[in-house]
Amino acid sequence: MPELPEVETIVRGLKKPLAGASFARTRVLKPDVLRVSPRRFREALKGRRVHRVSRRAKNILLELDDERRLVVNLGMTGRLLLSPDPGTPPHTTHPAVSFDLADGRTLVYDDVRRFGVLEVLDPGSWAARDRRLGPEPLLEDFTTQRLWKDLRRSRSPVRSWLLDQRRIAGVGNIYAIEALYRAGIRPSRRARSISKKEADRLHREIRTVLREAIEHRGTTLRNYRDVDGAPGGNAPRLLAYGREGEPCSRCGEVIKRVVFANRSAFYCRRCQS
DNA sequence: AACGCGCCCTGTCCGC
């Protein structure tokens, strides 16, 4: 569910409130969101202080005072919810893991479908994971040149290419569809067929779409909430995603929906080639 | 090696 802008909104919301906070007690209600035993997970966090909160791709990183990190991937429906104030737990629907902080606040990982994963990784394990992720699209090293060169090496449909986290980090189905719509490129186009000029446009639109979504605190279709439980405001701004049968905002042609790789793609057959 | 597919799980919505 949550893509880069939603994860970034959560990270920004946790930065100040969690800086310096420490884990007193952890309760695991749904062990299937972990990859180790609940006991081992609890022990890894016990007494640890949060040094810094950051994001890499769609992962939330709580950097701990022992050099390890609590890595949270929200899957489709994961949420991180924080107490409004000490003594008041956040409002949850499907709590999976609950973290009591030393100051009386509670951080809860809530997840209806439980596709999310929580792990505590040492520096080496995290570095190995990090290396497998592609460039951050909002950072300097993601250049038009790099995008174009990387696209040329793949025969996948460009929409599938954009969803592959090893190639570009943090883009999911919504923003892939939106960027392709705005760049005038059909989702089914083979990555290697994208011209230099198209790659330039795609590069710009990926960044614009992500930046604007962050400004609007993410897209809420159903489940996404920020750390205060509030929905994002970006959904009404989507031009193609979820708009099957509606007129194209540019030319009035009907927006089409096609399915490949088990996921919906939306596009305008007149504006996108 | 690169790629596409099925699957993990629960909730919601739509058509009959």
Next chain:
DNA sequence: TGCGGACAGGGCGCGT
């Protein structure tokens, strides 16, 4: 009103 099927923002493991 009830029921079955399709579908949902992600990512992994498998077979080709």
